[in-house]
Amino acid sequence: MDNIKIPILNMLKNHKENNPFSMHVPGHKSGTIIHPLTPSGLSEAMSWDMTELTGLDDLHCPEEGIKEAEKLLSSFYQTDKSYFLINGSTVGNLAMILGAIHPGDTVLVQRNCHKSVMNGLTLANARPIFIHPELDCDGIEIGLTASVIKEYLHKYPEAKAVILTYPNYYGMGMELDEIIHEAHRLRVPVLVDEAHGAHFAAGAPFPPSALQRGADLVVHSAHKTLPAMTMGSYLHLQGELIAAEQVERYVRMLQSSSPSYPIMLSLDLARAYIEGYCKEDKSYFSEQIQIIKDYLSNHSQLAMYESPNADWCDPLKLMVYHRGGISGHQLQERLEAVGIYPELSTERFVLLVLPLLKADHKFYMKELIERFELMEWKAGEKPVAERGFFSGEKGNVRKHSELALSFEEMEKLRIKRLDLSHSIGEISAEAIIPYPPGIPLIQRGERITDEMVRTCLRLLENGTKVQGGTYLKEGQIQVFA
Ligand SMILES: Cc1ncc(COP(=O)(O)O)c(C=O)c1O
CATH class of the missing domain: 3.90.100.10 (Orn/Lys/Arg decarboxylase, C-terminal domain)
Incomplete structure (x- = not known):
């Protein structure tokens, strides 16, 4: 762990040690010229908020610490090239699509994609063929199967790319290797929005990562599951099906010309965090997950949804529902009343995103369970009408649309x-x-x-x-x- 390098931290520390007098932007002058009500934590954070000064490199033309940090990122994820993104996976998806797709190109796109994928397709003036995902036995949209991709690659031989979302928002994956194998057999690149899976590279108990499975371009929201700041993301590239220069051109074009150093630092630290995620951390994490799972499965009111495809499910994501049938939205209110803030609620469940605990993070689950114990339950909660786990139209999905x-x-x-x-x-x-x-x-x-x-x-x-x-x-x- 100690030998894991964090070059952006070193670069910024060196600069701070010089006792620099700021005669440059940003206007807060390293957190000294601020509104009197600025919280101290924020002014301290501002002291790390630098700009492209001598010795601090430049995200858009990296030659020093940022270059080294991006190399370490690429080497951890074993890619040909990896980029820090300071405008979220949103910019990653835009750059990935604009860099790989030309106007008028037909692309096969998983329908339950994030809006940024759709925005990328709009800007690229592409022709998307939406393939609608499989529903699992509870009507939850999961992923696509290799046989469906095969069918559509055959139906649309002019397709220039396949765009997938892996895993879905709830952490559920799909048979990526067969899909990628099939697309690559036809020399069609596979672009994966893996916003929710930056931690998959750590290996079991997490599902396989899209990069390990051979995806050509992959976007990670480091800020979603790794300890990176909001808007901190990664973009990775590998193989020879993609014009790397084109992707880089869009990464440079679409990102701010004043990249945030705190975000870049947090991206470097997040890479170091996952790189140092060792066997002991994983077994501690698995132990802790089991504690919350056991707690929920023995709870009189709450239960945890377990997908039939457990091997492809991210253990960081917990879909919790009320056994009696109060809606997910109502459950969210009850959780918030005891200070637990879920990621989202649907009609049926709430989604909780757990942290990537390391062996030295004690007491987290204990505290979470103590909060659950504070929840109040009323007698005879009215069950939701018979509509299965999810209120979607089970089995009634269109296969594709344009x-x-x-x-x-x-x-x-x-x-x-x-x-x-x-x-x-x-x-x-x-x-x-x-x-x-x-x-x-x-x-x-x-x-x-x-x-x-x-x-x-x-x-x-x-x-x-x-x-x-x-x-x-x-x-x-x-x-x-
Ligand atoms: C699947 C998916 N892709 C992309 C994004 C956009 O990511 P960001 O918020 O990092 O811009 C999100 C955000 O929720 C997402 O869920």
């Missing part, structure tokens, strides 16, 4: 507003995105179906936060005229 218009056509059309109930069959002019998880329910350019409208109305009714949908609260949606 946008009804090209992105180019959409730019030229006028837009009008319609009541949701009258919008079935029209083409949506806006994306409707329940957030989190940020997966569009309706994509811009998609023909609106009866099921979409029903889901939308249900989400509105139960108060789910929705992005997009300017007039949704008034029960209206914008469509192309």
